[in-house]
Amino acid sequence: MQRTGPRHRSPGGHVSELVIETRGLNKTFHTRSGAVRVAVRDLDLAVPAGGVHGFLGPNGSGKTTTIRMLLGLSRPTGGSMRLFGQDVPQRLPEVMPWIGAVVESPKFSPNFTGRQNLLLLARAIGEQDSRVDEALALVSLTGRDRDRYRAYSLGMKQRLAIAATLLKQPRLLILDEPTNGLDPAGIREIRETIRNLGERGVTVLLSSHILAEVQQVCDSATIIGHGRMLASGRVDDLIGTSTTYRVGVPDPDTAARLLVGGGHTVRAEERGLLVDTQASPGEITRTLADGGVYLTELSPVRADLESVFLQLTEQATLGHGTDEGALR
Numbered sequence: 001m002q003r004t005g006p007r008h009r010s011p012g013g014h015v016s017e018l019v020i021e022t023r024g025l026n027k028t029f030h031t032r033s034g035a036v037r038v039a040v041r042d043l044d045l046a047v048p049a050g051g052v053h054g055f056l057g058p059n060g061s062g063k064t065t066t067i068r069m070l071l072g073l074s075r076p077t078g079g080s081m082r083l084f085g086q087d088v089p090q091r092l093p094e095v096m097p098w099i100g101a102v103v104e105s106p107k108f109s110p111n112f113t114g115r116q117n118l119l120l121l122a123r124a125i126g127e128q129d130s131r132v133d134e135a136l137a138l139v140s141l142t143g144r145d146r147d148r149y150r151a152y153s154l155g156m157k158q159r160l161a162i163a164a165t166l167l168k169q170p171r172l173l174i175l176d177e178p179t180n181g182l183d184p185a186g187i188r189e190i191r192e193t194i195r196n197l198g199e200r201g202v203t204v205l206l207s208s209h210i211l212a213e214v215q216q217v218c219d220s221a222t223i224i225g226h227g228r229m230l231a232s233g234r235v236d237d238l239i240g241t242s243t244t245y246r247v248g249v250p251d252p253d254t255a256a257r258l259l260v261g262g263g264h265t266v267r268a269e270e271r272g273l274l275v276d277t278q279a280s281p282g283e284i285t286r287t288l289a290d291g292g293v294y295l296t297e298l299s300p301v302r303a304d305l306e307s308v309f310l311q312l313t314e315q316a317t318l319g320h321g322t323d324e325g326a327l328r
C-alpha cells in the first residue's frame with residue numbers, strides 16, 4: 001500500500017502509466033464570514049491507466065473540489081495536476097476530447113426520448129448517429145431508449161448522463177458520486193455499468209463516500225480525509241493490510257489500554273472490543289496476557305475498507321481535532 005507520493009506502484013513494484021496525477025494539490029476557500037476553509041491539502045493523487053479507481057472519502061472531504069479542479073472548473077491555490085501526462089489546466093483543451101465527466105446532472109429535454117436527447121447531443125458535438133446506439137447499449141438503456149426522458153427513473157437518468165459522456169468514446173470517465181439518491185435497483189445498475197466500462201478499458205474515477213461501493217466496483221482506490229490522501233493502492237491490498245479481530249475480555253478498559261499501548265487500533269462495541277491490526281492473533285493474546293488480562297473470545301471479523309478507513313482517519317485526525325463526516 002502506498003500512502004504518499006504520486007506514483008502508483010503495483011505489488012510487484014512496477015510503476016504504471018498514470019492517467020491522473022496531482023502533486024501537492026491545494027484548494028483554500030475564503031468564506032463570506034472571512035473564515036479560511038482548506039478543502040484540499042497537499043493532495044498527491046495517482047490514478048493508473050485502466051480499470052475503476054475509487055476516490056473515497058466522507059462528505060466534505062474534498063472529492064468534488066478535486067474533481068472540479070481537474071476539469072478546469074475551479075482553480076487550485078497550489079500544486080500541480082496532470083491528465084494523460086499533460087499539465088492542466090494549461091493543456092486541458094488537448095486532453096478534454098479523451099475525458100468524459102458526470103459532475104452535475106446534465107440538462108436533458110424532458111419531452112424528448114432518451115435516444116432523441118442523445119442524437120441531438122451527438123450531432124452538436126459532431127459524432128455519428130451510430131454512436132448513440134453504442135452508448136445506449138453500454139449503459140443498458142437500449143430497450144428503454146424510446147421512452148420520454150421525463151418518464152425515466154433517477155437511475156435511468158443517471159445512466160443516460162453516462163451514455164452522453166460515452167458518445168465521444170472517452171479514455172477517462174470521471175463520475176462524482178453517481179449513485180447518490182438512487183434506490184437499490186438503480187445503484188446496482190449504475191455499478192454494473194461502471195464495472196462494464198472498466199472491463200472495456202476505460203479508466204474510471206469513481207468518487208464515493210460509500211465504502212461497500214468502492215469495495216465492490218473498484219480495482220484500486222485512494223482514500224481521503226480532510227482533503228488529504230490517507231492511503232492509495234489496489235483495493236485488495238488496502239483491505240489486506242489489516243485484519244479486525246473481535247476480542248472478548250472481562251475488563252475491556254484495561255484490555256483497550258494494553259492493546260493501544262501495543263500499537264493496535266481499538267474500538268469498543270457491545271460484545272467487547274474490535275481490534276484493527278496487522279499483528280497475529282498470538283501477538284494480541286500475548287499483549288493482553290502480559291498485562292494480566294485473559295481472553296474469553298478472539299475471532300477475526302471480515303476485513304473491509306471501513307476498518308481500514310477508521311484506522312487511517314484516526315491517525316489523520318490526531319493532528320486536526322475535527323471529526324469526519326458520516327460514512328455509510
Ligand SMILES: Nc1ncnc2c1ncn2[C@@H]1O[C@H](COP(=O)(O)OP(=O)(O)OP(=O)(O)O)[C@@H](O)[C@H]1O
Pocket residue numbers: 029030031037038039057058059060061062063064065066177209
Ligand atoms: N465554493 C465553496 N466555498 C467555500 N467552501 C467550499 C466551497 N466548495 C466546497 N467547500 C468546502 O470544501 C470542503 C470540501 O468540499 P467537497 O464538496 O469538495 O467535499 P466532497 O468530498 O465532495 O463532499 P460530498 O461527498 O459531500 O460531495 C467542504 O468543507 C466544503 O464545505
